[in-house]
Amino acid sequence: MVCVQPGDPDVLRLRDLPVPEVRDGWSLVRVRGAGLNRSELRTRQGHSPSVTFPRVLGIECVGTVAVSTDPGLPEGTTVAAMMGEMGRAFDGGYAEYALLPNALLMPLTTELAWDVLAALPETYLTAHGSLDALGIVPGAGGRLLIRGGTSSVGMAAATIAAGYGMQIAATTRQRRKAAALTALGVEHVLVDDGTSPAVWPEGPDYVLDLVGADTVVDSLRLVRRGGTVCVAGSLSGWALPGFEPVAMIPSGTRLTAFHSDTLKGAAGAAVLRRVVHEVEAGVYRPNIDRVYALEDLAEAHRYMEDNRATGKLVMTP
Template sequence: MAADGHKLAFYRWQAALLISDSGRMLNSQQTMRAAVCVRAGGPEVLEIREVPLPAVRDGWSLVRVEGAGLNRSELRTRQGHSPSVIFPRVLGIECVGTVAASTDPSLPEGTTVAAVMGEMGREFDGGYAEYALLPNALLMPITTTLPWEILAALPETYLTAQGSLDALGVMPGDRRRLLIRGGTSSVGMAAASIASGYGLETAATTRRQSKADAVKTAGVDHVLVDDGKSLAASLRTIWPDGPDLVLDLVGARTAVDSLRLVRRGGTVCVAGSLSGWLIPDFEPIAMIPYGTKLTSFHSDNFKGSVGTTVLQRVVREVEGGVYRPNVDRVFDLDDIVKAHQYMENNEATGKLVVLP
């Protein structure tokens, strides 16, 4: 016990030194630029401001943000659909960058890190800024040669895609049939990339025929245009018995329909919320067919060392050309309003990234 106490004291002493040294280095920079969501509303409520540089505190480290992926959840938070979020707030549920000031000896300055979720951009300020003060528990150290705009496209997207396929029980060599609803989303295209590499036969939906080629490029075998009327009929022409698995990234609006589309005894995983978070008037006994399974995935399930291991594997696959990150467009922080308008107009096919 005494030895453990001395070791803990030593680590705290080291952390204090790191904070002190980092503080002196950052002392000349008292402010940073950030995209602040000043109130609920349209894209125009995101304002570029000079704000105080966050002060490092115990259990948290300062990250120099080199890139941040954009996500639909940030759009809905900006619109006012997250009651727990208090404005003004710097949004951004994910980012990549380097440790600028650390309170954790295992995360020395200069370490490349990624961070996702954990109330980032909601309870505390997130990735739409030059720096972000983040809990050490959220930081995932990564070794990579990828450029920042590619690395920034991976954390939330690929962790969600991989976790969703895990929830569906997908394994390399799988020969089942998978339907991805919301196939042109960044997570949908990431899931298609992983699933095709595993060997599954895949189909994916899009609402725009003009995006079909991009979905095919992601590795999808069959592209279905979902007009809200004839998806079931189109699906039966390829798979008369229906898909074995459905990854539903549209979410609340389509989850019940997905339960009808999947073959009896199949599995539906809801892992997205492109249409919102709540299923109105949901009656599980009436709406889940006998033997059919309904599950879900949320990227908060991948934290700490588990998330680091999965993300590092994804990075290696991207570096090796096995996975295609499908970056649709890269914006500067100054163009955050344009980026949110582009996202709100559903113009993207793949991931949007902001570089501070």
């Protein structure tokens, strides 16, 4: 599925392309599934100046090694890959085959269905990394507010935090999605009506802000003094015009961020294997909203752009 130029979902066009030829340091992966992400939507809209078109989008995928240039990744190995300029500097996961750098490939052993496995890499590694960036210690308790709770990362973070024994509040813009959060262990579901989502009088200890630009300043006011806000999503956009750190970050309060590129390849492989194990054991949920065929990715982008999803959208070619 080729993004021929920036624009609306109709710029995604199904094309027959040659299967990429392998080269040193890169292996050919037969794509069995790929998660959809907001960053792909924004690239399609033209908000990624470094990306040239036409381009096969897709910052993550799972599949099997079809042709290998790495003895440690024999043909037939199940792998996941994400980030590292996938779908941006080179063609990504919206395809039947992807030529990917060996350094991005994370080998896995699992019996999970391809659509379930495809829902995990970017989503759960981002959720894990964000909770780590917040300084959350498993079993230590604390109050966590997730802004953008019914995004795929928000639901994954709620699942993990519930297992850590935390008190959790989460926001959603649509009341009909509240039950999905409650089922994950969220105690306080707040419908986002544009006001500050206050739950605890003293404020949450941690805020995971997946909405981003529109809410980060309010999150800094909302978190308890000395608490931490982590921005790890861009549901409302990437930029924060007029941000004044000294004026807008209360004294003693910490503002950090998490970018999943830090867990690509070998850095994220062990974490992803733990996530897969927890899903196989029924501890974590894949939180899949819909599964699309490759030829239906334009419709998938419309669905994502309309904010209709509760959880992860997945493509299986």
